[in-house]
Amino acid sequence: MESAVDALSRELAKLRTGRASAGMLDHIMVEHFGIKTPLNRMAVVSVLDPKTLSVTPYDPNALKELEKAIISSPLGLNPNTDNQRLIVPIPPMTKEHIQAVCRVVAKSSEDVKQSIRRARQKSLDTIKKAVPKKKDKDKAGSSISADDAKRLEKEIDDLTKKFIKTAEDMCKAKEKEITVG
Numbered sequence: 001m002e003s004a005v006d007a008l009s010r011e012l013a014k015l016r017t018g019r020a021s022a023g024m025l026d027h028i029m030v031e032h033f034g035i036k037t038p039l040n041r042m043a044v045v046s047v048l049d050p051k052t053l054s055v056t057p058y059d060p061n062a063l064k065e066l067e068k069a070i071i072s073s074p075l076g077l078n079p080n081t082d083n084q085r086l087i088v089p090i091p092p093m094t095k096e097h098i099q100a101v102c103r104v105v106a107k108s109s110e111d112v113k114q115s116i117r118r119a120r121q122k123s124l125d126t127i128k129k130a131v132p133k134k135k136d137k138d139k140a141g142s143s144i145s146a147d148d149a150k151r152l153e154k155e156i157d158d159l160t161k162k163f164i165k166t167a168e169d170m171c172k173a174k175e176k177e178i179t180v181g
Helices: 001-012 058-070 094-132 144-178
Strands: 029-033 036-037 044-051 052-058 080-082 085-089
Touching: 001 094, 001 144, 029 058, 052 058, 058 085, 094 144
Parallel strands: none
Antiparallel strands: 029 036, 044 052, 052 085, 080 085
């Protein structure tokens, strides 16, 4: 369940909002010497102000490849070259783009909730297997009592609710950030 929420957090960081975020360029792949490499391994991305990013390559010769990769990304960004770095202004989002990004956030939210529910079901199945059936009570083995099983099921349900609420809160915050800008 934790890994599902962590994955959601990484996914939401990639989405473009009206504000500059260093994580929004992480998923961009740059072709350098014929090898596709994530942008964040080739350059330092920093936020200059809420509407501007700075991309400083480790290798100044890779500046053109970085610029080409950012332009060809689906983010709709157009960087400017400033000596040894790229300045990436973040344009205001259109109404259609805001709606599209909100739909992506909603889909990500549902995917994470399903993943959390699958983890819950897997845990409950494991508990049910550990509780001995009436005919098997005489046999010795590593099993848990019915009372312990009920307690564990309640704990799992509580954890499930907690993680789903966390995921929903993250998505609501991201949607607010997108719509408010």
